[in-house]
Amino acid sequence: MSPLNIEKGSSSHSAYDLRSHMSDAIETHTLAVLVQNEAGVLARVIGLFSGRGYNIESLTVAEVDHAGHRSRITIVTSGTPQVINQIKMQLERMVPVHEVHDLTVEGAMVSRELALFKVKGKGDHRVEALRIAEIFRANVVDSTLESFVFEITGTPEKIDAFADLMRPLGLLEVARTGVAAIARGA
């Protein structure tokens, strides 16, 4: 009796190859997660990502409704469509999570990040930094004779581009808030 047909070494895929039926392309999604503002809720959400091996590219959190004890967590994450779907489902089933919105698929969105740049320099470098800041519509929020602190708001890409230009001009420090995002229209 040998109806089994075992080919020696036939296993070319791991048993944990979970996604053969879906696209393997990595997508980046921005999720807005409305949660109950209570102790440990952020740890809960972050623990989900680390525990299940999901990516966090950016994460911001702040209370948005004091009376209703609601906080909004904006997460930029990446993964295959199957992983993105799992992330949303896993978030939705958490007890203190009220709503999960995938802003990337729910229509157009506005996505912004704020950053502070400290740039040190003299002479031409200082003038050039100020000129570029004007082009990028960055505000000077602190100044000494040898340094500026610029405040810039925009997409992460715009902030990256600004950082690239400031680096040769004496960039000392960057502080970024991470992405806040909201759907367009009402």
Place this chain on the structure above:
Amino acid sequence: MTRQMTGAKMVVEALIEQGVDTVFGYPGGAVLPIYDEIFQQNHIRHILVRHEQGAVHAAEGYARATGKPGVVLVTSGPGATNAVTGLVDALMDSIPIVVLTGQVPTFMIGSDAFQEADTVGITRPCTKMNWLVKDTDHLSSTIHEAFHIATKGRPGPVLIDIPKDVQFATGTYVDKPRAKTDHYAPRVKGDTAMITALVEAMEQAERPIFYTGGGVINSGPAASKLLRELVEATGFPITSTLMGLGAYPASGAKWLGMLGMHGLYEANLAMHGCDLMINIGARFDDRITGRINAFSPNSRKAHVDIDPSSINKVIHADFPIIGDVAHVLEDMLRIWKSRGSKTNSAAVKKWWGQIEEWRGVKCLSYKNSEKTIKPQYALERLEALTKGMDRYITTEVGQHQMWAAQYLGFDDPNRWMTSGGLGTMGYGTPASIGVQVAHPDALVINVAGEASWLMNMQEMGTAVQYRLPVKQFILNNERLGMVRQWQELLHGERYSHSWSEALPDFVKLAEAFGCKGILCNNPDDLDEAIKEMLAYDGPVIFDCLVEKHENCFPMIPSGKAHNEMLLGEAETQGVIDAKGSVLV
């Protein structure tokens, strides 16, 4: 009327209001006020375990045998950390339990106080939800919310950490109807259009199969009843996961036996060859699917689950149905009847013919011996001699667990408690205690291996103290049998640390605990020895010395598909390749 009372009193009041009759626990400094309240009342019975892990497994056993949430009370620090394995076990198997832990007083939290641990931090990924209660006014409402969350939707463990000063302080008791629970209301009704689409597919299916799991048990007795009606109405074959045994009776005509890694040949091949798979309350666990990209390649798949995250997690569902099993089955049956549905009976008959052919392989046959007790034989005799009794079975984890699932038959739900998802050795003894507490007059047997059994054997003290006549049926091969089996198949028969050279004398151990010990090593004596165990009115440790090198078959080796099962020793050479060997 608002009632003022201490936090400790609130705990007891809230438990009584929730209908709790039993608490499994272990006292310590940070829960003394609650223990003082327990001392002064008669509504709740407290079972003193010997280790906090035992308390949680006992509560799991209680919960699974009754359908009610199990309740645990332990102290801070080590009390809480010892409970962690049980919490994860309950999380993986979706068992509703409520764990109350003591904590150092709020003003000492963060100071590395004696017996302080970050309990909510440690248990956050081990629970469905947990809370640190810092204000006595919030304590009773949190307890009511905890019971709601543990039992609604996909059940699971919850934990409430209660600092000692919160237990001493006085606050306002919030009763159950006024506690806020409406924020957590998982959907129980399935989508009617999708259920109708599935019924249509069932009418046309040529090779259908029901694949059911623990979700049917968790949904309650009504779900098992409806499942039986649906199987009867359709005549489709049915298989179940380890967690779902008993939802459909093992004596039922359509029963194929358990599926999965050590499932039956006919069940696995039917899963592989079906054209419509109806998953009801199971989660496509890796023990079930084997190699994912070869899993049931030619079937459309329906998936009924109350947890949306289970659907499309592992296997794509063509008919995703989010809802409670009983609700969905009720709708499915109603639609089936109202449409006057008929199956494709010619095709289904042919399908049954194919299944009968697979059954003819008799995959559970084994080579018996006249000299040594084969573990399969021991379980066949146990089954025969306990048939028809009011019987509950718990197990530990390993070969004996798989043999128990293969050779014991379960005709009703809530009769089979085993650690499925986490695979916790040491589960069975405390679980059997929890079951016996819930059903004092029933026959409760823990089918164990000697290695697993040693992990929580201290709980025999609990069994003796509370006169719980649990039967510990130990299939003793002096080996970590499943580890040994994998080392044989996978690691060139290098048996690295998979046996113990210093096992206790289990009969003397039984006597030391104050219970009865029985040793049996001869197949001819087995029946009498089992009868002696069953007749004894008290806990028994039964040391059944079995064949030391028996392997558990059938087996789907790691990384293989359902139609690549091994049926016996002759086929095991070199079957697991390098890719398969990294899997567990």
